[in-house]
Amino acid sequence: DWTVLFDDPQEEFVGFDQLSTSVKITRYRKVKAKGKEHFQLVFNLTPFYPNGGGQVGDQGTIEVNGNSVRIFDTVKENNLIIHKATKLPEDLQATFQAQVDIEKRSSTQLNHTATHLLHFALRSVLGDHVEQKGSLVHPEYLRFDFSHFSKMTDEELELVEQSVNDMIRANQGLNEHRNMPISEAKAAGAMMLFGEKYGDVVRMIEFGDSKELCGGTHVQATGEIGLFKITGESAIAAGIRRIEALTGRAAYDYVNGFIEEMNTIKQKLKNPQDVQKAVSDLLEQQSAMQKELDQFKKEKAGNLKGELLGKVQTVNGVQMLAEIVDLGPAQVKDLAFQLKNELPDLFAVLGSKNGDKALLTCVVAESLVKEKGLHAGDVVRELAKEIKGGGGGQPFFATAGGKDPNGLEAAIKKAANFVS
Numbered sequence: 001d002w003t004v005l006f007d008d009p010q011e012e013f014v015g016f017d018q019l020s021t022s023v024k025i026t027r028y029r030k031v032k033a034k035g036k037e038h039f040q041l042v043f044n045l046t047p048f049y050p051n052g053g054g055q056v057g058d059q060g061t062i063e064v065n066g067n068s069v070r071i072f073d074t075v076k077e078n079n080l081i082i083h084k085a086t087k088l089p090e091d092l093q094a095t096f097q098a099q100v101d102i103e104k105r106s107s108t109q110l111n112h113t114a115t116h117l118l119h120f121a122l123r124s125v126l127g128d129h130v131e132q133k134g135s136l137v138h139p140e141y142l143r144f145d146f147s148h149f150s151k152m153t154d155e156e157l158e159l160v161e162q163s164v165n166d167m168i169r170a171n172q173g174l175n176e177h178r179n180m181p182i183s184e185a186k187a188a189g190a191m192m193l194f195g196e197k198y199g200d201v202v203r204m205i206e207f208g209d210s211k212e213l214c215g216g217t218h219v220q221a222t223g224e225i226g227l228f229k230i231t232g233e234s235a236i237a238a239g240i241r242r243i244e245a246l247t248g249r250a251a252y253d254y255v256n257g258f259i260e261e262m263n264t265i266k267q268k269l270k271n272p273q274d275v276q277k278a279v280s281d282l283l284e285q286q287s288a289m290q291k292e293l294d295q296f297k298k299e300k301a302g303n304l305k306g307e308l309l310g311k312v313q314t315v316n317g318v319q320m321l322a323e324i325v326d327l328g329p330a331q332v333k334d335l336a337f338q339l340k341n342e343l344p345d346l347f348a349v350l351g352s353k354n355g356d357k358a359l360l361t362c363v364v365a366e367s368l369v370k371e372k373g374l375h376a377g378d379v380v381r382e383l384a385k386e387i388k389g390g391g392g393g394q395p396f397f398a399t400a401g402g403k404d405p406n407g408l409e410a411a412i413k414k415a416a417n418f419v420s
Contacts, residue, residue: 012045019100050076054135062096110247111142120210121163121282137407171223175206227251263381322415349415358387358405386411
């Protein structure tokens with residue numbers, strides 16, 4: 001399915017040393033995926049790093065005579081480095097200047113080197129049982145999966161983050177070993193991924209005491225990373241944890257965002273010297289006010305109970321009450337059971353508003369359940385139609401909610417039908 005422009009036995013990758021170089025297209029093809037078409041190009045040599053080892057593929061352009069074609073992704077397939085473009089160049093036979101997106105490559109390198117430092121720090125803090133189980137190295141963030149038997153504590157996360165930043169500040173230089181016999185890499189103590197197949201010759205990346213076999217791109221010295229900040233730690237499978245983190249400008253913006261948020265909180269609290277104490281005092285005041293409010297509602301419900309007892313009517317031998325009350329859900333329930341305890345043959349339906357929602361609460365005396373066949377769940381299911389909702393419950397107690405408080409009056413009037 002390839003259109004071959006000329007045979008080239010080997011496509012050379014020069015992206016470790018060059019981000020821009022002259023290239024020629026050796027073959028191309030049109031591909032349709034998810035309803036969209038794009039073109040895949042193969043060059044005689046390339047500075048574009050293909051997706052692999054957790055690192056995303058490079059983006060960039062190829063250009064000739066002012067005409068530019070964007071490369072939106074680079075992947076590897078059957079040992080071919082494939083460059084994805086939305087269109088073909090006008091002159092396929094031309095010699096193009098290939099240019100990797102420097103900003104994206106640079107940000108990706110910060111994150112890739114940071115995963116190596118993170119791996120080393122995790123093993124130092126948690127133990128040698130830690131092994132890499134996966135990673136994603138993206139220009140904007142990094143993700144690192146590793147074996148560990150429990151959730152990391154705040155103290156462990158702080159130690160790991162501090163260790164990585166110590167290595168960054170030490171500005172450890174890159175020591176790259178290309179075409180290294182695997183026996184020498186093993187002897188040097190290089191980390192190798194479990195289950196990964198390696199050839200006789202490998203590439204070892206070394207930053208200080210961190211040594212890993214790796215085919216990705218890296219910074220020249222750890223100081224380029226600037227700052228490392230962990231943003232999350234979670235479980236993704238049994239015995240597998242995941243750390244998410246930021247580096248460089250992204251980490252700076254993340255930390256700065258917290259500082260700005262803290263400054264906003266301080267301003268709202270009228271700039272106290274001790275922000276933590278001010279927040280604690282505020283929470284204590286809120287708690288005290290909530291207790292006062294709860295007591296007020298309780299007293300209000302107690303007063304309301306007397307009023308409602310005076311409104312109870314006897315219908316066909318049943319003590320019936322159907323009213324709308326101005327109480328919260330918890331207070332309505334409490335009131336309903338108080339009324340039920342006061343009256344041995346009570347059938348009561350109480351309507352109330354909860355924000356912009358409607359609530360119906362029904363209690364039925366045990367004697368009425370046995371003798372009249374009344375069922376609180378059936379009652380609220382029927383009445384809930386008036387408030388555009390639904391509900392249910394036990395024969396003695398049930399509730400229903402709905403989205404139309406305007407239907408409460410109709411529901412309360414309809415309640416009498418169950419005993420008339």
